[in-house]
Amino acid sequence: MNLVVALPVMIPLLAGSLSLVFFKSHAAQRWIGVLGTAALLIASLVLLAKTWNEGILVIEMGSWPAPFGIVLVSDLLGAIMTVLAGIMGFAVAVYSLPSISREHEAFGYYPLTHLLLAGVCGAFLTGDIFNLYVWVEVLLVASFALLILGGTRGQMEGAVKYVTLNLFSSIMLLVAVGLTYGMTGTLNMADLAVKLPEVENQGLVTVVAMLFLISFSIKAAAFPLFFWLPASYHTPPIAVSALFAGLLTKVGVYALYRFFTLLFAHDVGYTHEILLWGAGFTMITGVLGAAYHYEMRRILSFHIVSQIGYMIMGLALFTPLALVGGVFYIMHHIIVKANLFLVAGVAYFMRGSYELKEIGGLWRTRPWLGLLFLVPAMSLAGIPPLSGFFGKYIIIRAGVEAESWGIVAVALVVGLLTLFSMIKIWNEAFWKAQPEETAARAEQFEKALNQRAVTLMVLPIIGLAIITVFIGLAAQPIYEIADAAAAQLLDSSDYIEAVLGVQP
DSSP: OOGGGTHHHHHHHHHHHHHHHTTTOHHHHHHHHHHHHHHHHHHHHHHHHHHHHHOOEEEEGGGOOTTTSOEEEEOHHHHHHHHHHHHHHHHHHHHHHHHSOHHHHHTTHHHHHHHHHHHHHHHHHBOBHHHHHHHHHHHHHHHHHHHTTTOOHHHHHHHHHHHHHHHHHHHHHHHHHHHHHHHHSOOBHHHHHHHGGGOSOHHHHHHHHHHHHHHHHHHTTOSSSOTHHHHHTTSSOHHHHHHHHHHHHHHHHHHHHHIIIIIOOSOHHHHHHHHHHHHHHHHHHHHHHHHHOOBHHHHHHHHHHHHHHHHHHHHHHOSHHHHHHHHHHHHHHHHHHHHHHHHHHHHHHHHSOOBGGGOOOHHHHOHHHHHHHHHHHHHHHTOTTSHHHHHHHHHHHHHHHTTOHHHHHHHHHHHHHHHHHHHHHIIIIIISOOOHHHHHHHHHHHHHOOHHHHHHHHHHHHHHHHHHHHHHHTHHHHHHHHHHHHHHHHOTHHHHHHHHSSOO
């Protein structure tokens, strides 16, 4: 039995349960938070290594074979995503030690975080579309509770948009799951990959595919229903924002990659053309929103939207190289985007504001923070030799080879505008002098700084920056992992055989 496949789901569920048992002990919850996420990271790395060496792994819940029972499946894409979830969980758990207040802890911050990670990992590893829906709802409930932690007016306003659109997306997802079962009599992904091509009315299959596409595009914050993200991600505690930035939209992106390679590749000229247009508009609207705003978290939130466009572009082009670029870009982006939010949090603790016009002078007083900002910022903009350069290069090259000149032009322009936004943050927050009208407040925050707290917050930032540099300098082995994952996506025969035990 491949128990290792279930560990990334079981560990956060166990850690969350223990956090509830020790709910009145803040110290115990913090220790469980760090140790639980560390165990998740280790288990996910073991899972990736085992999947790389042995091939696709399957565990049958209750010993019921597929397609009748519930299965968890680890192919390379799923294993990669669980590793990224483990990295994010551990980094945010360490960052949370000094940054999350006792009040937030009392409202259940740590149990909710573990529940969120369980939902994310469950979505990455499930082999059943109904259970994908269940895990998405688990993470949605946890994320909503984390979003309103503290109950400020801004949080509640953002939460209304967040919940409304995500519930609409979930209803659409459930309808699509029901229609799929009505057409095929199964919900197992591997079984669906066999039976969907045999459905007589392929037009109906395309309609259902579009329902899934819209639902997952909303969850990925793709154009046009993306506005829930920049309206909400800047409102919770910064550790929560970083966790959301790294993981939540990637569940939607992962589902698009899974469904539109394994299940719905029968009408690529239609479905993937829509994805390509969506990718272009997602890039443009996101980067223009970032260029307009002067609040750090809002800028970074809009850049989540714009960068989702690159990931969808890799899927939409649907060539081997494009899928490699998409997987590579997902790996890069999760690390970089979460790290930028963590840096913004440290800047806030030093200046008392996220508004760029109210802060400044950080390079003079904290040059090391400036360097830690430049690594993920330049990587996001695609500056070599950092990870973002290779991710964008692979995707844009795939677009050139496919002669999709329009989306290539959009990707290049958006890259330049991303660099503009990062330079704007650098110039305002780090390079210019602290404005006189806010200097007194900044001085108070500087005097109140706890150096031990700052050290704990900076450690995960350094770790993520090292990973960013490593992905850039060691691009070849990362590329090989992404290439193998893309090959499994394009050829579903190994996935089907591993789950069903038969050759397709």
